[in-house]
């Protein structure tokens with residue numbers, strides 16, 4: 380596996396991430412299991428614990444973290460200072476999504492194009508010192524995932540999201556294999572819309588079980604309102620997961 384280590388953008392990306400203590404890649408080969416929900420909620424709740432936190436949307440086909448945060452693409456303006464500064468959502472929460480450039484128009488980046496866009500973004504966004512950065516990713520295992528995983532494996536920790544459904548578990552098996560082959564020592568498993576039934580699965584597969592988030596009856600009505608999102612019925616579960624990460 381080539382690492383593209385001579386690509387100046389990769390070196391710049393590594394430098395941009397160097398002041399961040401923890402970088403989490405929220406990932407799943409299965410679509411619709413809650414990657415966007417989880418990455419946004421973890422970032423929002425972490426920031427509420429007075430920690431400098433970043434949220435980066437790397438889902439080029441269907442970026443949607445801004446919908447969760449109640450941000451319109453046109454209000455997302457980035458200042459330029461030694462690269463591009465992320466947008467300040469609220470105290471301690473910094474954000475970057477390409478939706479400010481694409482304005483909700485679909486862009487179908489494939490293969491090499493997606494990989495190029497990814498390095499371009501990581502090379503220009505200057506996060507500064509953060510406690511944690513959460514990265515939302517598209518479903519599947521595309522070229523961009525694989526390249527990011529191999530190149531940044533010393534810097535990033537993967538959080539695999541799965542529901543307890545057999546369909547989801549069947550799908551993440553290959554992803555877990557890829558992560559192990561890439562040399563990740565700690566692979567986190569977060570069970571979404573579950574009840575704790577994946578704890579055994581995590582142990583059997585040598586994954587670090589982060590816990591579970593049950594189905595929230597208040598999530599849908601809270602999307603777009605950060606204050607409401609911070610008062611979800613599942614808040615305790617989210618804080619428990621964050622305390623396992625730190």
Ligand SMILES: Nc1ncnc2c1ncn2[C@@H]1O[C@H](COP(=O)(O)OP(=O)(O)OP(=O)(O)O)[C@@H](O)[C@H]1O
Nearest residue numbers: 410411412413414415416518572592593594595598
């Ligand atoms: N814990 C939860 N409780 C209730 N609803 C949830 C929960 N987690 C996710 N959802 C809902 O499930 C749907 C899918 O979630 P989300 O978009 O976060 O998944 P995703 O994995 O990012 O999807 P994609 O693969 O398309 O990017 C959304 O409508 C979301 O609001």
Ligand SMILES: [Mg+2]
Nearest residue numbers: 414415438516
């Ligand atoms: Mg998503």
